[in-house]
Amino acid sequence: MAKYRNEWKYICSDWDLKLLENRLSGVLEKDKHAGDSGSYAVRSLYFDDYSNACAKQNAASLPERYKWRIRYYGGGTSKHIHLEFKRKHNGQGIKKSCKITEAECKKILNGETMQVFWSTGEDLLKQFCIAIMTRRFEPKAIIDYDRTAYVEPITNIRVTIDRNISASNEFDKFLSGKYLKIPLQGKDQHVLEVKFDDIMPSHLQRIINAYERKPASFSKYYYGRKKLEELI
Numbered sequence: 001m002a003k004y005r006n007e008w009k010y011i012c013s014d015w016d017l018k019l020l021e022n023r024l025s026g027v028l029e030k031d032k033h034a035g036d037s038g039s040y041a042v043r044s045l046y047f048d049d050y051s052n053a054c055a056k057q058n059a060a061s062l063p064e065r066y067k068w069r070i071r072y073y074g075g076g077t078s079k080h081i082h083l084e085f086k087r088k089h090n091g092q093g094i095k096k097s098c099k100i101t102e103a104e105c106k107k108i109l110n111g112e113t114m115q116v117f118w119s120t121g122e123d124l125l126k127q128f129c130i131a132i133m134t135r136r137f138e139p140k141a142i143i144d145y146d147r148t149a150y151v152e153p154i155t156n157i158r159v160t161i162d163r164n165i166s167a168s169n170e171f172d173k174f175l176s177g178k179y180l181k182i183p184l185q186g187k188d189q190h191v192l193e194v195k196f197d198d199i200m201p202s203h204l205q206r207i208i209n210a211y212e213r214k215p216a217s218f219s220k221y222y223y224g225r226k227k228l229e230e231l232i
Helices: 013-025 053-059 102-109 113-119 121-133 200-210 220-230
Strands: 005-012 040-048 063-073 081-090 091-099 138-152 157-168 188-195
Touching: 005 013, 013 138, 013 157, 013 188, 013 200, 040 053, 040 200, 040 220, 053 063, 053 091, 053 220, 081 121, 102 121, 113 121, 113 200, 138 220
Parallel strands: none
Antiparallel strands: 005 091, 005 188, 040 063, 040 138, 063 081, 081 091, 138 157, 157 188
């Protein structure tokens, strides 16, 4: 059964991350899905309702927040598209996920939600379809970045470094990945995320908190929305 996990975020520079990765590689494993390059592309399409409730929850720094998104990794989409529902409570997060087909994704983007609802056996996808039909959830932002991930399988710790974070509103190009990418941060800014269940081991905590790193609130979706609104 899924449970809430602690989530810490930090804004880091290139120099900071080089030092950090040297230390992390000595105590954690690289994510096996990263391939030879050590990193992989993450492409997410975020949805929000008629009142932009998800964005407003972030703007108000509410302790309770949630998001719907469709996500895939790398350049291909044929077998690796996921629908995800993420909820946060007082800095801890829980995520539910299910695989969806490219055809189902295209139908959702084309407004054929009712067909998807009646044809799927996935409860999470049915819930998403209901949210679209009753609360008018629709695409609001594509968030794109390159991720390097370190893991400790036994204690279920995951440390990710996200570079080149960008946003786009070319939703019809989401599955192709050929959309205009608008940077959300400066060239020398990146996001470090640390996720763990109950207790962070002291040796890893010392590595993460070195050089006076301080936790920061950074919602890729929220800042992506703000950046896209600046262009309107």
